[in-house]
Amino acid sequence: MTTFFTPFFRAFACVAFLAALWVPASTAQAQTTAFRQAVAEGAARDEAMAEFYRGRDFNGIWTGTTRADRARRNALLAAFASAGDHGLPAAMYDPDALMSRLQAANTPAEKGAMDVEMSRLFLSYARSIQTGILTPSRVVAEIKREIPLRSRLGYLQSLEASSPAAFLAALPPSSPEYARLLREKLTLERLLANGGWGPTVPGGAMEPGASGTRVVALRDRLVAMGFMERSATQTYDATLQAAVQQFQQAHGLTPDGVAGAGTLREMNISAAARLQQIIVAMERERWTNRPRGERHVWVNLTDFTAAIMDNDRVTFSTRSVIGALDSDRQSPEFSDVMEFMVINPSWYVPRSIIVNEYLPALQRNRNAVSHIEITDRNGRAINRGAVNFSQYNARTFPFSMRQPPSRGNALGLVKFMFPNQYNIYLHDTPAKSLFGREVRAFSHGCIRLNDPFDFAYALLAVQETDPEAFFQQRLRSGSESRVNLNNPVPVHIVYRTAFTHTTGQLNFRRDIYNRDSRIWAALANEGVAVRAIGG
Known part of the structure; x- marks a missing residue:
């Protein structure tokens, strides 16, 4: 030029x-x-x-x-x-x-x-x-x-x-992720110029052992997408099943090797639509174009994971539960700094939950939510039997609510604090069964962790000789205990429906909050377009 x-x-x-x-x-x-x-x-x-x-x-x-x-x-x-x-x-x-x-x-x-x-x-x-x-x-x-x-x-x-x-x-941006996304974008644009991934896979679910033209279509699609080598098989054999599992893992699906409705729906998304996701991810990467910290916590909402990153490498990862799909419960995106953890935490109920959920229940039955203490402005527990809850509304209700430390506490046995105006943090939960779900959007906005103790050990390892013993000693006391991090850790709560692993594997996730679709529409309005390039 x-x-x-x-x-x-x-x-x-x-x-x-x-x-x-x-x-x-x-x-x-x-x-x-x-x-x-x-x-x-x-x-x-x-x-x-x-x-x-x-x-x-x-x-x-x-x-x-x-x-x-x-x-x-x-x-x-x-x-x-x-x-x-x-x-x-x-x-x-x-x-x-x-x-x-x-x-x-x-x-x-x-x-x-x-x-x-x-x-x-x-x-x-x-x-x-x-x-x-x-x-x-x-x-x-x-x-x-x-x-x-x-x-x-x-x-x-x-x-x-x-x-x-x-x-x-x-x-x-000089981040490795931006460079990897740029490379994948150019690769996919060249592929799009040559017809993309070819025909979609027709019909309903298929399982191992199946055969016929639909299995051939599934095979050809997986070959075109790079999940298996060229093959002449017309049977849903072990090789094809392994390719389906690889596809599922790269798209945040349960890797059962069965080409069910959800898997086929993701597989049939066009290369052009996937390019839109990559372009949105590059725009999002530009929004975070500053040092993330040699060690930082990376919470990808769409992936339902929370990871500790050291020099762009995942050193610990756990499943997470994020805010529910309702507009008033979705987890926000922001960055902050984790300063401390609280072992055996109390749960101080957010005002929105108090007046929107608990007050109506108390008005129906004063003994509702009996596991929660009702406290005055000085934090002293009050006798709920002496209160006429019907005289209050969401604006005038004068009390706070607190759940003392316990295994049944809504925050579980540990919470990780990066004080912020949105009252969002990472924490344990007694509701362990939710971590087995494929889509894990159930909270009021905070991030629940599947392995909170191991997460704590990993954070404490840089400042304690025996982090597990240190943590467990305070846990056994049953008393609320604050533990400061000697080196506060940046926390980034992000939303990436297209991202790469350091190995180079390109991943896609569902746009669960419909945020990326709005961002793409705004980018298109600014003149951004999907293109196909020859060569």
Whole structure:
């Protein structure tokens, strides 16, 4: 791309230079004035650009004839040529269209206006590729994530002071996951150009031992998707069953090796739809484009797992239960820092549960929810027999509620705290049977862990010689005990329906909260599109 555009700009520079030799000084001054005036007027509507151009006396950085101007032009055009690779709106950053506009800018005023326009496009591109196209909370209210936006003035100043090609190449996220998603996106786009994964698998469920044309369709689909080697089998044999299990594992399904309705539904999703998921995942990766911590906790809501990550490697993982599908119980997405755990915790009932669930029950029967203490504003237990619950409503109910430590406590025997305004944390639960479900969305928003003790041991291992003995000693006391983490651990609650393992295996999950579908619609509205590429 760079070598293609350089000859034009070299010729353009020579012509402009020769022309300048033949104009009177007064004319040259008038042209300079017209250029600067156009820059000043064009940049005035944007505070960052106005400050930047004002600091350089309204001289341009893109449309001039110097070597530095040519390098910036060519680097920007080359970066724009690969914008579509990153899932950005390619039409917005069309290098050919921008080239035509540059060629059409003949007067100093037109060149000044184009210099400002190129800065505007550069700023749009830089922010989009580094921290995302969208403001997520405007698309999905449950995404509470703070986006690490960079200074727009800083972008311009850094570009001017840097090698432009190197600066632009460093803008996309440097995380290994982003690189893996980008690779998978390009691979799937090439596959899409060649027909995708071919015909879908017709009909209903199939089990091992079956044979016939539908088994052949299942075989061919799995071969095309890379889950088995080419085969001539027409029977649902052990090899085909193993391929189905691999597919199920990569899609968060129960790996029973049976091509049931749920498995076939996921298998028949088109390559184009899967590309949308990858593009959304890349946008989400840009929203988290900051250091995650060498050690951090990664909770992927769609995968129903919570993992401890050390240097991009999973060192502990457990199943989780997340917020239910009702709009008021869905788990939010955000990042915070885990500071401590509480062993034998009390459960302080959230106000929303008190007034929406427990107060109506108490109004029907004062002895309802008898395992819960009703407390006054000072935390003292009150005699529920002395209270007329019918006189209160959700606004006027003056009491709090608390469940003391016990094995039956709603939080189980340990909770992991990263204090936040959403009152979300990780915890144990007495409802162990839910972890056997494929879709585990049942809580009021907090994250329940299947193996909370092992999770605690893994966290404590960096500060205790015998973390299990340390934990169990406090557990046996039966008393509520706070244990601070010497090195607080970042926690990231995320929602990824497309993600990779460090082994390179591409995974897809169901859009259980319908968040990614809304994000894709918003991206499409900005001009992002699924594409197929040859070669």
